[in-house]
Amino acid sequence: MSEPASDLRLRKRASLQQAGAGETQLNVVQELIHRKQEERPVNGHAVLLNGLSKSFGDRRVLSELDLEIPAGQLLAIVGRSGCGKSTLLRLIAGLDRPTSGKISVAGTDVESLQSNVRLLFQDARLLPWHRVLGNVGIARTKGWRETAAAALADVGLADRANDWPAVLSGGQAQRVALARALVSRPSVLLLDEPFGALDALTRMEMHRLLECIWREHGFTTVLITHDVAEAVALADRVIVLRDGGIALDMPIDLPRPRREAADTSAVALQARILDEV
């Protein structure tokens, strides 16, 4: 545990230096990134969807979906609104039951809510009557104050522990929500367009933060988004959902950490995805 943590610090410092960087430092960073990619810890669990269908009344939202998400992968699911992406996420979380088909996380079938699966909603959904720290440690497990404070520090909000959620900005509230999801060390993290309501700059910050934390923790991540650029910037693999099925399944092999100002290869990938959406 101490090894990745010190690595993280090193990387953070390196990225700080990068701001006014000379070439040598840049090389250090590149090297660190490559090392990191090889050593990336995989604490996540694989998620398996088997012939998954979901209907609301007569309307069939998902039909016969098969999907395998390897442990530790960051998968982005893209699609138009109403294509069933949120439904899919709620099924994986165990919030809703599928009409037919099966979901398994780490080989066990999902029958109800899972303690090792955490969902980040579109809105932060903080309890306004608990302070930030109390929101992060909402499950009140033993020693929650320490773990919650550590998770807050991870998202860079250690100094806001005693504030009320009402005084936080949208981006800060989502970071608190992210800390709340991280507290229990989930093996699968589901994100339901959590950055959709944020302004462009804050969204980029959140991307950096999510990528950084994901690389440190190594959980399996499913990110729902309608922003193709976001999907290409973050994901290992992008899936396009259309008419209840998978229209495109594409790996993204760009080096990490990725820059938001997209290079030509990223633009080409975005164009391919947009064709399918």
Add this chain to the structure above:
Amino acid sequence: MAVRPQHKNRGAAALQFLASWALPLGILVLWEIASRSGVLSTRLLPAPSAVAAAFWESLRNGTLLTHAAISTERALKGLIIGGGIGFALGILAGISRLVETVFDSSMQMLRNVPHLAIIPLVILWFGIGEEAKIFLVAIGTAFPLYLNTFHGIRTIDVRLIEMARVYGLGRLALFWRVILPGALPSVLVGLRFSLGIMWLTLIVAETISASSGIGYMTMNAREFLQTDIVVLGIIVYALLGKLADTITRLIEARALAWHPAYRLNATREATS
């Protein structure tokens, strides 16, 4: 609401303070002059100075405090019993469909009965003792707390409840950490309604049948044409009501500190 510019100095603030008190003070002065000159009969309305003198006298011989203490005790007993039942039923109906089906329509029907209309029955049941007054206060205070607690629980953001489920909160934790705090603003509104009804009911109950309490004190004074005591009794009721309201405000400011609208000074900052 228009935002007024901040006062530049204390003088202007003091002037504004004086201006806001000018009308009530002016009326008091006119009232005093009218009484002293004989235009206003003291049998109908006593002079303000006479009320002040009666206040001082009853405070000195202890009768005022004794009566006020007895009235307050009755009011609180009724509130604790009635309000407690209303609150508990409101919570049960809020979280259980079964309790709601069994109780809610009956409660909605009963709340439309003016509870003072059952005074004849209450006297038949309990006589004119303490129980009758406490029972009336309890009946009156139960409904506002029931309705507002029920409403408070039903209007909690379902997204928060869903979030709590995803994050593994059990039923008890869900109640203590999400449902109860979420309903609290509404519960406290109910408490304020209940407090108003509490004093109203008590005044009526004490004027009908009592041998102690502020209501008895004023009714007794009426028989001896002591209008100063009657007016004093009215003022004491007003003060007790105001005191209860202030206490609720303090509770709100403390218990709802998370809520931007309830923070102390928040309304003042927003309006001045």
